[in-house]
Amino acid sequence: MFLQGYLPSILEGTLLTVQVAVASLAVSVVLGLIGAMFKMAPSKPLVWLAELYSTVVRGVPDLVWMLLLFFGVQMMINDFCTYMDWPAPEINSFFAGVMTIGFIFGAYMTETFRGAIMAVPKGQMEAGLAYGMSPLRVFCRITFPQMVRFALPSFSNNWLVLVKSTALVSVIGLNDVMYRADTAKSITQEPFTVYAVVGGVFLAITSVSDFALKRLEKRYSSGVRETEL
Amino acid sequence: MIDVNLIIEKLPAFFGGTDGAPMLSTSEGLQLTLELLFLSLVAGLLLSVPLALMRVSRNRVLSTGVWLYTYVFRGTPLLVQLFIIYYGLSQFEWVRDSWAWEYLREAYACAILAFTLNTAAYTTEIIAGQIRNTNHGEIEAAKAMGMSKWLMMRRIVVPSALRRALPAYSNEVVMMMQSTSVAGLVTLADVTGVARRVFSDTYMPFEPFLTAAGIYLAMTFGFVWLFKKAEGRWLAYLAPRKH
Numbered sequence: 001m002f003l004q005g006y007l008p009s010i011l012e013g014t015l016l017t018v019q020v021a022v023a024s025l026a027v028s029v030v031l032g033l034i035g036a037m038f039k040m041a042p043s044k045p046l047v048w049l050a051e052l053y054s055t056v057v058r059g060v061p062d063l064v065w066m067l068l069l070f071f072g073v074q075m076m077i078n079d080f081c082t083y084m085d086w087p088a089p090e091i092n093s094f095f096a097g098v099m100t101i102g103f104i105f106g107a108y109m110t111e112t113f114r115g116a117i118m119a120v121p122k123g124q125m126e127a128g129l130a131y132g133m134s135p136l137r138v139f140c141r142i143t144f145p146q147m148v149r150f151a152l153p154s155f156s157n158n159w160l161v162l163v164k165s166t167a168l169v170s171v172i173g174l175n176d177v178m179y180r181a182d183t184a185k186s187i188t189q190e191p192f193t194v195y196a197v198v199g200g201v202f203l204a205i206t207s208v209s210d211f212a213l214k215r216l217e218k219r220y221s222s223g224v225r226e227t228e229l
Numbered sequence: 230m231i232d233v234n235l236i237i238e239k240l241p242a243f244f245g246g247t248d249g250a251p252m253l254s255t256s257e258g259l260q261l262t263l264e265l266l267f268l269s270l271v272a273g274l275l276l277s278v279p280l281a282l283m284r285v286s287r288n289r290v291l292s293t294g295v296w297l298y299t300y301v302f303r304g305t306p307l308l309v310q311l312f313i314i315y316y317g318l319s320q321f322e323w324v325r326d327s328w329a330w331e332y333l334r335e336a337y338a339c340a341i342l343a344f345t346l347n348t349a350a351y352t353t354e355i356i357a358g359q360i361r362n363t364n365h366g367e368i369e370a371a372k373a374m375g376m377s378k379w380l381m382m383r384r385i386v387v388p389s390a391l392r393r394a395l396p397a398y399s400n401e402v403v404m405m406m407q408s409t410s411v412a413g414l415v416t417l418a419d420v421t422g423v424a425r426r427v428f429s430d431t432y433m434p435f436e437p438f439l440t441a442a443g444i445y446l447a448m449t450f451g452f453v454w455l456f457k458k459a460e461g462r463w464l465a466y467l468a469p470r471k472h
Contacts, residue, residue, distance in 0.1 A: 059449035060442040061407035063414075064421055068442060071434035160304075167306035171414065178308070185316060192317030199305040199313065206304040 003193060006184035010194070013180035014201050020097055020176065021166045021205075025159060027102025032109020039114045050110060057107035062165050069100045070172040097169040101162065108158045116151035117143060149220040156213040160206050167202070177201060235436045239427050243420060243440055257418040259444060265337075265409045265419060269344035270402060276349040278387065281356035295353065302350035308411050310347055315339040315415050336415040348405050355397045359390035392463045399456035403449055410445070420444050 003010075038050035057065070074091050081088045120143055128138035170178040181198045185191040245260050246252040256264065284295040302310065318324045318333055332338035363386050371381040413421030420441050427437035461468070 056446060059446040061410035061421070061445055063410045064424070064438055064441050064445060067421075067425065067428070068434065068438035071428065072438065075434055164306040167308045168411070181312075190320055192313060192320040195309055195313040195317050199301075199309045202306055202309060203301060203304045 003184060003190065003197070004188045006180075006188060006194070007197070009180045010177060010184060010197055010201070013175065013177035016094075016174065017166050017169075017176045018205065020094065020101065020169055020174065021163050023098040024101035024105065024166070025162060027098060028105035028109050028158075028162070031102060031106025032113050035106060035110030036113035036117055039110065040117065054107045054110045057104055062101070062104050063168050063171065065104050066097075066100050066168060066172055069103065070096050093173045097172055097174050100172075101165060101169070104165070105158055105162050108161075109155070112151050112154040112158060113147070115154070116147040119150040120146045149217075149224070152213065152217045152220060156210070156217070159209060159213070163205055163209065164202065231435050231439070232433065235431065235433060236440055239437060240440065242423050242427060243444060258420055258423045261417065261422075262406075262409050262412075262419040265340055265344060265412055265417075266406050268341050269348055270405060272341070272345040273348035273352055276345065277352035277356055278391075280349065280353040281360060281390075282382065282387075284353055284357040285360050299350040299354050302347055303354070307343065307347050307408050308414070311340060311343040311411060311415060314343050336412070336417050340409075340412045340415060340417060344405065344409065347408070348401065351401050351404075352398065355394050355401060356390055358397075359393045360386055362393065363389060393467070395456065395460050395464055399452065399460075402456070403452050406448055406452060407445060
């Protein structure tokens, strides 16, 4: 039998990996939008804060962030609970992994969204405001639909890097595809086959997303003339 | 909350010092990270120039073959590539019987091999993209001078593409520098590996991982600065005009 019946287990792990990736993407988009707004805010401290966030986070490897945040925050919570005489809570590793990856890629998204918002002509927003729309409505109806086109290429790239980064979450104890592969590798004694399957799984995820995102880019670029060389 | 004394006490370990011994007495920590980085970057760059030429060549077999290579290596996580080489190769008897096994059973050689193949894939696409972007005037001028195809490649196309690849390549170098941290997961004592060891010795997470983060941040700034300088030197003709 192929891999002594470990294939379903690896595919189950894949499901968790995809869940982690999608949930982290949601967190990173929210953080990225907040970061981008801070970067363009009129208040200097907010700009500095966003600058600090995007610079420091992007300057340190994601693996180091994961170890630092996962073990560090866990200890902080434990210390705090001991101090308050509360029972220490068990941190859900799915939640921890999603938050950590979301935090890291929020920094990359900050840059993506800032660039995209700046690429939308200012007159568009001004016209919206002149029509009496609230700033939030201007963002939803005017800025956002136009910035998507500028954000998509870099967004796609961030997503592909994020998917590949989720391979690291087994380090913090998540039962993902890499963790399953580790078990399967020890038992089947076929490490190459096991990791080749895992590689194939990631290649499938990145290929499908690449295809879908290309379609989306086309969709959001309708109405923009393409020039041929 | 953060024990500064612990950071100071363990700092030498990140620069090749073991307990008691001075810094740089072993090749652990920063030294190993830089070693892994430079060896794989140099090997990757040397591989990627011919691969990029094959990628843009009109020979379908060559260009598809290189495309497949870059597609697979850019579409899978570096950690998986490292594990395939480090754990996976032992599955085959002919690998275990070969002369290369002496090196391939060491995490060090496996890490360099994985990093080289990974960075070569990204760099190939960067350079190939710039070769395709070569100004047709430059190529026409080279042809008009009577250069042969290879002379034109060597003197005109490749040097100019490499210059224009600098900004994208600087990103790749910083990314690769950060990616070397996965070496700490296959028993190697690079900066991350040392931090993990200190953590398992002391159960103090902040001190070792913040030290490691600081070292990586400093390296990132260092490389960004270095490539700014390099761009000023080799890309000055493309810089925005100063008045």
